[in-house]
Amino acid sequence: MAGQSHYVLERPKFDAPVKVLIVxxxxxxxxxxxxxxxARAELSHAGAEVDLIEVPGALEVPTAIRIAFDLADxxxxxxxxxxxxxxxxxxDTVCNDSSRALQLLGLDGACxxxxxxxxxxxxxxxxxxxxxxxxxxxxxAAAALHLIALTRKYAPKDLGVGFAKDASTL
Numbered sequence: 001m002a003g004q005s006h007y008v009l010e011r012p013k014f015d016a017p018v019k020v021l022i023v024x025x026x027x028x029x030x031x032x033x034x035x036x037x038x039a040r041a042e043l044s045h046a047g048a049e050v051d052l053i054e055v056p057g058a059l060e061v062p063t064a065i066r067i068a069f070d071l072a073d074x075x076x077x078x079x080x081x082x083x084x085x086x087x088x089x090x091x092d093t094v095c096n097d098s099s100r101a102l103q104l105l106g107l108d109g110a111c112x113x114x115x116x117x118x119x120x121x122x123x124x125x126x127x128x129x130x131x132x133x134x135x136x137x138x139x140x141a142a143a144a145l146h147l148i149a150l151t152r153k154y155a156p157k158d159l160g161v162g163f164a165k166d167a168s169t170l
Contacts, residue, residue: 011045011142012149018048020144021074023064025057025081028122034129035080035115035137042141043078058083058094058116062101069110075151076111076144080137082125083118091118111147115140 022039026032036052043050051074055064058081065077079102085091095118102114115136119125128134 009142009146011042012145014046014149014152016152018043018046018075018145018148019073020048020050020076020078020141020148021065021068021072022050022052022078022080022141023055023061023068024052025055025061025116027057028082028084028125031082031117031122031125031129032080034126034131035082035117035140038129038131038135038137038139039078039080039113039115039141041131042138043145046145048145057081058098061116062098062105065102065105065110065112069105069108076113076148078113078137078141078144079116080140081116082129083116084122084125085120106147109151111144111151113140113143113145113147 020043022036024032024036040050053064055061061079061081065079068074068077081098083091083094083098098116099114102112102116106112117125117128117136119128128136131138
């Protein structure tokens with residue numbers, strides 16, 4: 001739409017290395033590949049170490065992130081996939097449930113950039129996925145990086161064994 005602009009936050013900087021897991025549902029492989037390319041480029045600018053896993057569909061993305069959040073050592077996650085409206089209500093279920101599950105994981109402390117596209121048709125998906133157009137994969141990676149930076153900013157400082165944060169509580 002003419003006249004609209006979108007503000008983009010400055011890319012965060014990190015003192016310590018960042019490790020990010022991209023979880024992608026490649027049901028629409030070319031769309032997923034574009035989104036992964038955009039996410040990888042954004043994460044590369046931050047110097048992040050990146051791992052990638054594929055899952056069957058958008059509903060499995062939050063479960064895979066939960067497993068990695070509980071069992072692995074990642075600072076953040078990028079959720080990628082594409083859901084295109086079809087003839088049944090399955091679209092609504094997949095869109096709502098995957099989004100809600102990712103939001104709940106975020107509220108549990110996982111730093112997640114949600115790049116699961118929910119679109120009406122393939123053409124909308126292609127424009128949103130294209131790293132040279134809307135670059136939603138890059139945007140999801142940027143969101144994860146911002147949440148990682150926020151988490152690091154407010155994380156309690158470890159004083160080591162034998163030291164209390166407040167000596168008056170001893």
